[in-house]
Every structure is written in C-alpha cells, then in structure tokens.
Amino acid sequence: MANQSSPYRILCASFNQDNSGFAISTKDGFKIIDSNTGRLCYDRAVGAFIIVEMLYSSSLLAIVGAGEQPSLSPRRLCFFNTTTGAPLREMNFLTSILAVRLNRKRLVVVLQEKTYIYDSNSLSMLDTIDTVPNLKGLCAFSPSLEGCFLALPASTAKGAVLVYNVMELQLHCEIDAHRSPLAAIALSSNGKYIATASEQGTIIRIHLVSEATKSYSFRRGTCSSTIFSLSFAPSLQLPDILVATSSSGSVHIFSLGFETNQRTKKSGSFLGSILPYSVNDALDPAHHHVLHNAVSAGVRSYAVVRKVDNVADSSSSEIASCRAIISLIAYNGYFQEYAFTLNSQNESTWSLEREFNLVAVISGNAETS
Known part of the structure; x- marks a missing residue:
C-alpha cells in the first residue's frame, strides 16, 4: 500500500504476513508497530520511503526510498536489519519499484511492466513475468x-x-x-x-x-x-x-x-x-x-482482519456468532481498531476498541482515545 505522491502524512502502510505487526512511513522515516499492543518496536528517521515490507516478526525489512534523496532511489531495493540497524544487501532495477512481497521462500518485486521472482534466501532470480502496464503496482x-x-x-x-x-x-x-x-x-x-x-x-x-x-x-x-x-x-x-x-x-x-x-x-x-x-x-x-x-x-x-473467533450454538454444531478484530490505518495518520460481532440472525454491531495517532506514537504503549 504505497503512494509516492501521497498528500497525506502516511506515505505507505503494510501489515506483516500474519497481521501481528505493521509498518508505516512518513517523509521523515519509518516505524514498526506491534498490532496487539500498539507498542513502537522500531523507529528510523532517515528520510522518506514508499515501501516498507516486513518478514513476519523478524528483524528483516525490505525497503524502497521515495527518491527525495540520492541514497533513497525508488529503483533500489534494500534489505535492512532492524537489530543491527544496517543494510544487508541492495538490488537495483532499471525502473521504479512499485511493490514488494515476500515470504520465507520467495521474494516478488513488481515494476511497471515486469515482475521478478527471487529465492528469498539466496536472492537468485527464478523467473521474470512480463505484464501489462501496471502503473499502481x-x-x-x-x-x-x-x-x-x-x-x-x-x-x-x-x-x-x-x-x-x-x-x-x-x-x-x-x-x-x-x-x-x-x-x-x-x-x-x-x-x-x-x-x-x-x-x-x-x-x-x-x-x-x-x-x-x-x-x-x-x-x-x-x-x-x-x-x-x-x-x-x-x-x-x-x-x-x-x-x-x-x-x-x-x-x-x-x-x-x-x-x-x-x-x-x-x-x-x-x-x-x-x-x-x-x-x-x-x-x-x-x-x-x-x-x-x-x-x-x-x-x-x-x-485487515486480525482475528476471528467463532462461537458455536450449544444445541447444535452451527455457528451462533462470530467476533472479528478489524485494524484500520488511515493515511492521514491514525490507527483504529474495531470489534465486529455478527450473529446467526445476520445482526451486527461495531465497537471502537482503540485509536491513536501513528505519527506521534513513541516507545511504550500507544495512548488510546
């Protein structure tokens, strides 16, 4: 979810693969936040980034700069270690990187008309997909x-x-x-x-x-x-x-x-x-x-839907109700979390569980309102 020309305070936002944490970037840098507690896990103020992708809850990040500084080219993918605070490896492309996805075995890099597949461990290229113009990545x-x-x-x-x-x-x-x-x-x-x-x-x-x-x-x-x-x-x-x-x-x-x-x-x-x-x-x-x-x-x-709990009817095997936790990031700088409950009569309720300012969050638990 990156937007290089965003008029908002948040340039990009992305949850990790199991939604247990998320990353945001602003014109000043990027932050890693724990989804369950709202706690700031990592903060680096080194300039603007249009892509910050996590690998589950590991210390590895895949980051792409917004191009506002020569060292933060949108054509350069950098693998970054949050534990050491040091780059691990860089990969350069001929055109701007529009999206990055990864898991423990594969890395995907999306450009406007090509998508590259790599082995996540060796970073050796496995395949190239020619695509129709994909301006939004x-x-x-x-x-x-x-x-x-x-x-x-x-x-x-x-x-x-x-x-x-x-x-x-x-x-x-x-x-x-x-x-x-x-x-x-x-x-x-x-x-x-x-x-x-x-x-x-x-x-x-x-x-x-x-x-x-x-x-x-x-x-x-x-x-x-x-x-x-x-x-x-x-x-x-x-x-x-x-x-x-x-x-x-x-x-x-x-x-x-x-x-x-x-x-x-x-x-x-x-x-x-x-x-x-x-x-x-x-x-x-x-x-x-x-x-x-x-x-x-x-x-x-x-x-994203972070969690769903189903409650079974005691008199039958059918689901009586479900309760979902919905986490919402607004690009004007706010995080909201809702509890959504739905019963078998299709009646639903929403309740705001917490809300905080993403840009202002500091070490420790985020203040809710």
Missing part, C-alpha cells in the same frame, strides 16, 4: 508455502487477473472478474480464494483459485467508489469474512461464515428459486455490513 500475494500464489492485472481494458504459482514458477490461471479494470485484489493467506474489485467499485467478487470459478459476488453499493483495500480474515479453510475500505470513508464487511445457512434459507424464496446464487448475492445485501464514516471521505485507508 497492483498485486496480491499469499504467503503460505502450500498455496503460494501471486496475482497481477492481466489487462488494462477489463478486470482480468493473472494468477501465478510462485513455488512452481508457472501460470496457474487467468480470471475474467470484471468488465472494468481492476482497482484492488487480495488473496487469502492460504491461497485458496482471491477477491477483486474494479475501478467502478460497486461489486466485490471472490473466486476459488484452484478451479478459477466464482464463489461469491457481493454488491458494495450502487454508486461508484474507489476501493482502497481488500483483506480476508485469517483462516485455514474458508475465510469467515472479507473487509474492504473505500473512498466513501466506510469500512465494508462481507460475511462468508454463515453463507451455507443463509443460502439454504434463501432457496425457499421466490427470488432465490429463480436466480443463481452468485447473482442473488449481488442483489441481496444480507451478507454486507457497513461502518459509515470510519474515516473522512476521500482519505486513503487500509484495513
């Missing part, structure tokens, strides 16, 4: 070694996405998800599902990666809106929920955990009996829950 990456996929735009004219198996170094599939170009893509952490939104921003679609088939189609709204981020809940199977942020300032949650029960109930209705499930879901807002005005309209934001 749009990509998604599933860090699981069992389902390690990379998703990239496959067209500039429509919302087609290329899914590449990063471990096997081969194209897995191409999915035609939208009629308009892509604005946001996300892979579940296990690589089983991919979520997409187009530049129109009215429909969110979820595909099963293994079969390249559409599983869900949700309507976000009827008016166009820019989708800033998509993120699945962490899960080994079907993610419970998908969270999205948009330029309207709202946070959207699409619930998947109760999908089977809800569809069984809808199948007896007139609409449910004549429309395919995917179309019915797009028309029916039953699985869509919105927190309005979470941030000011137009302010870029980034949300």
